[in-house]
Amino acid sequence: MSTNSIEKKIENKVAYLHLNRPEVFNSFNREMALAMQTALDEVAQNPEVRAIVITGNGKAFCAGQDLKEVTTPELNPGFRKILEEHYNPIIERIRAIEKPIVAAVNGVAAGAGANIALACDIVVANEQAAFIQAFSKIGLVPDSAGTFFLPRLIGFQKASALMMLGDKVSATEAYEMGMIYKCYPTALFEEEVQKLAVTLADMPTHALALTKKLLNRSMINNLQEQLAMESDLQIEASSSNDYREGVAAFVEKRKPEFKGN
Template sequence: MPIVFERIGNVGKITLNRPAKFNAFNREMALQMQEVLDECARAQDIRAVYITGNGKAFCAGQDLAEVTDPKGPGMNRILSEHYNPIVSKIKWLEKPVVAAVNGVAAGAGANIALCCDIVVAAQSASFIQAFSGIGLIPDSGGTFMLPRLVGWQKASALMLLGDKVPAAEAERMGMIYKVFDDESFATSSWQLAERLSAMPTKALGMTKLALRWSFAHTFKEQLENEDKLQQRAAATADFKEGVAAFLEKRTPNFTGE
C-alpha cells in the first residue's frame, strides 16, 4: 500500500510508503492520502494526525514517470485532483497535524510538509523547492506558505534557485518548528503528536481557523473573529475541565469535547 494508516491511541499515523521511489506521489497514493485524511476528520477518537515517510525520504514530490506517461492524468488533474485536495484537507482539518520529516522533502513533498501545523525534522533531513530545476513553478500551496514562514526575499531565492536547505537551517530561518537528532527523531516527534492528542481538540481546531483567517482580515476584523471563536471555545466541555483542573491544582483530563 502506498499509504500506511494506523490508529495508535488518539493519533492517526499516516506513513508515505513508496520507499523505492523516495515516497514520490502517484495517483493511487494521492487518492489514498485523501481517503485517510477524510477518515481522520470523521473519527472522533482521532485527535491528532502524524505524517511521516518510510525509508530514507519523507517525500520526493511527484513521480515524474506519471507526468510523462501519455496515459497518465496530466498536470491539470495532478494539481486539481491530487495535491490541491491534500493540502486543503490538511489545512481545514479541525485537528492538529504534525509533519515528521525523516529525510528529504522535495517539491510537492516539501510543501505538503510546510502546510502542516507543526513541522519537525531529523537532523539529516532537508527541504528543496525543486520545481525550477524541471521548468515548473512551486505548487501545493508553496507560494502561499513559504513567504509567510521565511519572508519574501528568502522564499523567492529558495524557489528560484532551488537550493537545498538542511534541517538545521530550516529551523533557524523559521521554516520549521524544531530539529531532533536522528537517533531520537522518531520518539521525539511522536511524543509531540501524542501530547497534542491529549489536549483540548476543539480549541486547537479553532486556533487553526483563527490563524487561517488572520491572513485575510484586518486587525479589527481579527479581533471580532477571535471573539466569535472564543465564545465557541468557552462552551466546550474541555474549557470547563481546564478551569476546574487549574483551580483544583491537578492535571486536566481533556476529552476533545
C-alpha cells in the same frame, strides 16, 4: 491498516499516516494522492483520533511528483488534473481538518512533498532531512500552496531565492530560518515525534481546532475582521467542556482530562 501507498496506524489517540512508496522516495502518483485524501478523510472523521502525524517510510519524506508518471503518456494525468485532483485537495484537507496535524519529515522533502509538509500545523524534522523547492530545476513553478505558505514562514525575499534557485535547505537551516518548529537528532526522532503527537492529542483539541480556524483566516483578514473572529471563537471556546475542565483542574491543582468538546 494499509492502502498500499499509504499506511495508517492509530495509537494513543494519534493517527500515523506513512507515505509508503520508499522505492521512489515516496513520490506521488495518482493512486497515492487519492489514497492520501481517503486516509485524511478517515482519520478526520474518526472520533478516536485527536491528532495526526504525516511521515514517510524509508529514507525520504516525499520527493514530490513521480516524474515517471508524467513522462509516460499512458500514465500521465496532465498537470491540471494532478493539481486540481491530487495536490490541491490534500492541502485543502490539511488546513480544514479540525485536528492538529504534524509533519514528521524523516528525510528529503522536495517539490510538492516539501510544500505538503509546510501546510501542516507543526513541522518537525530529522536532523538528516532537507527541504528543496525543486520546481525551477525542471522548468516548473512551485505548487501545493508553496507560494502561499513559504513566504509567510520565512519572508518574501528568502522564499523567492529558495524557489528560484532550488537550494537544498538542511533541517538545521530550516529550523534556524523559522521554516519548521524543531529539528531532532536522528536517534531521538521517532520518540520525540510520538511525544509531541501524544501531547497534542491530550490537549483541548476543540480549542486547537478553533485556533487553526483563526490562523487560516489570519492569512486574509484585516485587523478588525481578525479581532471580531477572535471574539466569536473565544466565546465558543469558553462555552466548551474542555474550558470548564481546564479551569477546574487548575483550581484543584491536578492534571486536566480533556475530551475535545
